[in-house]
Amino acid sequence: MPSFDTRKIGEIHRQLHTHLPSDPALRVKALESLVVEKGLVTQESIDNWIELYSERIGPKRGAEVVARAWSDPDFHARLIADAGQAVKDFGYEGHATEHLKAVENTPDTHNLVVCTLCSCYPFSLLGMSPIWYRSSAYRARAVKEPRKVLAEFGVTLPEDVTVRVWDSTAELRYLVVPERPKGTEGWSPEQLAAIVTRDSMIGTMRDLPPEPA
Amino acid sequence: MPSFDTRKIGEIHRQLHTHLPSDPALRVKALESLVVEKGLVTQESIDNWIELYSERIGPKRGAEVVARAWSDPDFHARLIADAGQAVKDFGYEGHATEHLKAVENTPDTHNLVVCTLCSCYPFSLLGMSPIWYRSSAYRARAVKEPRKVLAEFGVTLPEDVTVRVWDSTAELRYLVVPERPKGTEGWSPEQLAAIVTRDSMIGTMRDLPPEPA
Amino acid sequence: MDGPQDLGGKESFGAIEVDSPAYREDWERRQWALSKLVAPPGLTIDWFRHALETMPPGVYLSVPYFQKWNANDMALAIDAGFYTMDECLSGHASEKGKPPDTLSVDDCEDLQRRMNRSFATVIEEPPEFQVGDTIRTDPRPRPGHTRLPAYARGATGRVIAHHGAHLYPEAGAKGDHIAHHLYTVEFCASDLWSDCEASDDKICLDLWEPYLASA
Amino acid sequence: MDGPQDLGGKESFGAIEVDSPAYREDWERRQWALSKLVAPPGLTIDWFRHALETMPPGVYLSVPYFQKWNANDMALAIDAGFYTMDECLSGHASEKGKPPDTLSVDDCEDLQRRMNRSFATVIEEPPEFQVGDTIRTDPRPRPGHTRLPAYARGATGRVIAHHGAHLYPEAGAKGDHIAHHLYTVEFCASDLWSDCEASDDKICLDLWEPYLASA
Numbered sequence: 102m103p104s105f106d107t108r109k110i111g112e113i114h115r116q117l118h119t120h121l122p123s124d125p126a127l128r129v130k131a132l133e134s135l136v137v138e139k140g141l142v143t144q145e146s147i148d149n150w151i152e153l154y155s156e157r158i159g160p161k162r163g164a165e166v167v168a169r170a171w172s173d174p175d176f177h178a179r180l181i182a183d184a185g186q187a188v189k190d191f192g193y194e195g196h197a198t199e200h201l202k203a204v205e206n207t208p209d210t211h212n213l214v215v216c217t218l219c220s221c222y223p224f225s226l227l228g229m230s231p232i233w234y235r236s237s238a239y240r241a242r243a244v245k246e247p248r249k250v251l252a253e254f255g256v257t258l259p260e261d262v263t264v265r266v267w268d269s270t271a272e273l274r275y276l277v278v279p280e281r282p283k284g285t286e287g288w289s290p291e292q293l294a295a296i297v298t299r300d301s302m303i304g305t306m307r308d309l310p311p312e313p314a
Numbered sequence: 315m316p317s318f319d320t321r322k323i324g325e326i327h328r329q330l331h332t333h334l335p336s337d338p339a340l341r342v343k344a345l346e347s348l349v350v351e352k353g354l355v356t357q358e359s360i361d362n363w364i365e366l367y368s369e370r371i372g373p374k375r376g377a378e379v380v381a382r383a384w385s386d387p388d389f390h391a392r393l394i395a396d397a398g399q400a401v402k403d404f405g406y407e408g409h410a411t412e413h414l415k416a417v418e419n420t421p422d423t424h425n426l427v428v429c430t431l432c433s434c435y436p437f438s439l440l441g442m443s444p445i446w447y448r449s450s451a452y453r454a455r456a457v458k459e460p461r462k463v464l465a466e467f468g469v470t471l472p473e474d475v476t477v478r479v480w481d482s483t484a485e486l487r488y489l490v491v492p493e494r495p496k497g498t499e500g501w502s503p504e505q506l507a508a509i510v511t512r513d514s515m516i517g518t519m520r521d522l523p524p525e526p527a
Numbered sequence: 528m529d530g531p532q533d534l535g536g537k538e539s540f541g542a543i544e545v546d547s548p549a550y551r552e553d554w555e556r557r558q559w560a561l562s563k564l565v566a567p568p569g570l571t572i573d574w575f576r577h578a579l580e581t582m583p584p585g586v587y588l589s590v591p592y593f594q595k596w597n598a599n600d601m602a603l604a605i606d607a608g609f610y611t612m613d614e615c616l617s618g619h620a621s622e623k624g625k626p627p628d629t630l631s632v633d634d635c636e637d638l639q640r641r642m643n644r645s646f647a648t649v650i651e652e653p654p655e656f657q658v659g660d661t662i663r664t665d666p667r668p669r670p671g672h673t674r675l676p677a678y679a680r681g682a683t684g685r686v687i688a689h690h691g692a693h694l695y696p697e698a699g700a701k702g703d704h705i706a707h708h709l710y711t712v713e714f715c716a717s718d719l720w721s722d723c724e725a726s727d728d729k730i731c732l733d734l735w736e737p738y739l740a741s742a
Numbered sequence: 743m744d745g746p747q748d749l750g751g752k753e754s755f756g757a758i759e760v761d762s763p764a765y766r767e768d769w770e771r772r773q774w775a776l777s778k779l780v781a782p783p784g785l786t787i788d789w790f791r792h793a794l795e796t797m798p799p800g801v802y803l804s805v806p807y808f809q810k811w812n813a814n815d816m817a818l819a820i821d822a823g824f825y826t827m828d829e830c831l832s833g834h835a836s837e838k839g840k841p842p843d844t845l846s847v848d849d850c851e852d853l854q855r856r857m858n859r860s861f862a863t864v865i866e867e868p869p870e871f872q873v874g875d876t877i878r879t880d881p882r883p884r885p886g887h888t889r890l891p892a893y894a895r896g897a898t899g900r901v902i903a904h905h906g907a908h909l910y911p912e913a914g915a916k917g918d919h920i921a922h923h924l925y926t927v928e929f930c931a932s933d934l935w936s937d938c939e940a941s942d943d944k945i946c947l948d949l950w951e952p953y954l955a956s957a
Contacts, residue, residue: 460943
């Protein structure tokens, strides 16, 4: 059982840092061979988890959800009321989506999601997070200078658009619903989903292109 | 002239970090050969500065000041009133001693000095600081858990002794005047100076031995 | 606690690598899988996160994300007596175990779906705050695994949502199963930063009742 | 600014190496001498310290002290156009200069003695606070080279000394020569830390008037 002792675990971390090789590939290899030898998991299971996250789980899931919210007023209402429940329509519930909250961009509001204390992310809906989302620079700067951060992503926000930064400090996870671009009237949900990007659902992109990318 | 531009200097730091060799000895060698070639300083001057700080400037200076304060009530009063001025009696003024403040230990107060924002230190009086004084651990912990820090130095403080931590956030520098140990009545200033340690003048030592070390 | 994880508002990190991918190296994917498929017994999410906070700060701020997870997985298992330090350093088990069944991709997908764990629970105490209330956050650093970031300490904000009671991280990191009311609190940028970019901008955090007082 | 230098109260650093010497390596002594004997024109102590704060935080918290000084000396000189990046990386001057006179040990001692520079100056404004006054510190992070540590933000303390006006670091780091009244402020440990070791313990900081308000 865990010790739940801050000093003890910190001391173990310091010892590991001193004694492990500096190359992280070697460290991961050591852990993998250890757990396989111990009979805790097989290498094939690891390969299959990786395949799951490269082939099936990714931002296309979130894009489908957004496209349906654009297309279906009833689903839109349910997504806003309880997004964790709404994504179960798609079978997309999973890692860190139970307490999901959808936040909508409007002409005068832009939403941006960050986790300053770790790197919480709705994995089951957006797949693995990009490295920048987990970086110290993004975690540090998004809450203090969101407009400069957005500018680095190529988004220039007019002064009269308010930024709302969501720092996911608890188990709630946030999904930004971007604005539906003009010129997409009559598009099918599949066509709409094709233009919704991962970054637009984190909030580091604002204007979606008026035609499928 | 300096740019006084935070972003510019930060960018230069990041470039240097990326391109310089990781071995600090090589980095210092590069800087030394550069400034010597530029005609800004000679290697002999560098050697002589090092000799100055290994042979002439060190905690023995502070110890002499403390010993005199123990022995000479008039000097003691002047040291407490304006330590920066008082150390000029010895010719010990210099790097970071102009705004020196002497803080005295008493039976019910213990003083401890730290600089949480950099590593300010009265160099001209105590010589080069110990590595621990400049370490993140000491800078972080001395203000929050001074008693645990003192315990690591072997000092167990009774509960009824108040700790006063001096965080030298401006250009004032602090010199702890330890208590004169019992059993030193009639000792000469030289005998007294021999028992005053560097750590006792920083505050990480409290009880001085009753006989010359 | 004021560990290296508390990054909101901290400076000197430079530009964001906006084009960075989800992984740069194959070992990152493998570590992600290892962390999700193998966990020592008794692990809580809060103890996992708290353990990360105890890494040497210079390391925490220097190494890639999944290198931290790798070290944390080892540290947690060593702490729990599940692996030894020697086993982690050598990469070999002192006693070999029987290989378990392999999880297919479908099995992994099913496992992933069941990770939609709820942290909500019902407690007897009524909520102390209502939507619309003005609150002030605890001004001092809190010991242990707090989820009140330093940049939002001692600040005045407005409750914009109440989520019922959720498991409380400061307790979870000690192995205790205690819940408190959870709120979303909105702060004006100008109340957090004297040099804010736009005073109408908002920062919203999810904060537990013990972090809050009436203002 | 909330840079990596602001260490007071931060956790996860582990034990103190209480027996560590003043130097471990010869290059540390040489860097100390280099920093004291060679400085680019126009350098202020506040710009020197501020430049250190802009180092990548993971580096600031990992490398030995005088390695930081080495990088900072290079960065400051490159910034001022005094050396080029290429010169620093190669260790060779693009144009060689005439060797200056060598400083003897006595010359160095004399130079060292003249380093007792005063930062006190006289200003017209009378001090806003008196010894004995209760003050509250600025609750928000201050931009630029502030000397109000994060752990003492938004805290109530008592003025125990007034030192007249001293040069103001936030200005000095911008090359400006502005002074404000400087005070020593005493805080009770229990007002800074909810888990303080002994509530009667005191923490004293030297703080400039712009950091303070009446409480």
